[in-house]
Amino acid sequence: HPLLEVMRRGERRVLRLADGSRPAEPTSYQALSFYFALTVFQFLDGTVLKDGVQDLWERFLRALPPAQQLKLTGFDRKFYSIPYAVKDYRAFDETLDLIIRSLVAQNTMRIEYAGLWGGEEQVHEFDPYTLAMYRGGLYLIGRSHVYKRIVYLAVERIREARRLAERFEYPRRYSPERHTEGMFGIVEGEETAVEILLLNAETTALL
DSSP: OOSEEEEEETTEEEEEEOOTTSOOOOOHHHHHHHHHHHHTTGGGTTSHHHHHHHHHHHHHHHHSOHHHHHHTTTHHHHSOOOOSSOOOOGGGHHHHHHHHHHHHHTEEEEEEEOOGGGOOOEEEEEEEEEEEEETTEEEEEEEETTTTEEEEEEGGGEEEEEEEEEEOOOOTTOOGGGGTOSTTOSOOSOOOOOOOOOOSHHHHHHO
16 A cells, blocks of 8 residues: 555645555455465354454454355355364353453463362463464463463363462563474473384384
8 A cells, every 4th residue: 555645625635644444455364374274273163262252353353355255155055164073162162261361461360270170170361472372282371470480281181270460471582482492392391211113114104
């Protein structure tokens, strides 16, 4: 778009800064990029997150010119993603809503968290920093007041959550990349040395 535009005021022509707020017309290629981004959230079907994303897609589609909309016929069959070991989050709609509100407003949460394999539940005063998606699962990364360090909480193991009135300062030096780096992604515990014996070329290729 031009930076300047000419407009008429009666018989006079005047120059003014162009209105930069008008969005460019979306193309079918932009729609494709957006659609693929949304397929990542397929595993959130039936939750507050999925409903919001679906609304965005429908509004984006309606903004396309009729000719572009015609090109997108059968889009869900022409382009398809296969989710990885997806989990079902339909029963966690209220928890996700609380998490999102607490993340945006930077409210401390009170979380009752289930232990692994029926272990004892832990109650955390928790500052949520990041809602991360990893291999079809959702993880809440933040600072536990109990452990006084950053930990990962699997959303499906949150038994009860409350948003507290207390607010926290989002740490400037925190980055989710730093706490999720490494080829195995989100894994807790000490590093373990292992030795792998590869018996054939097919196993090598798979690894």
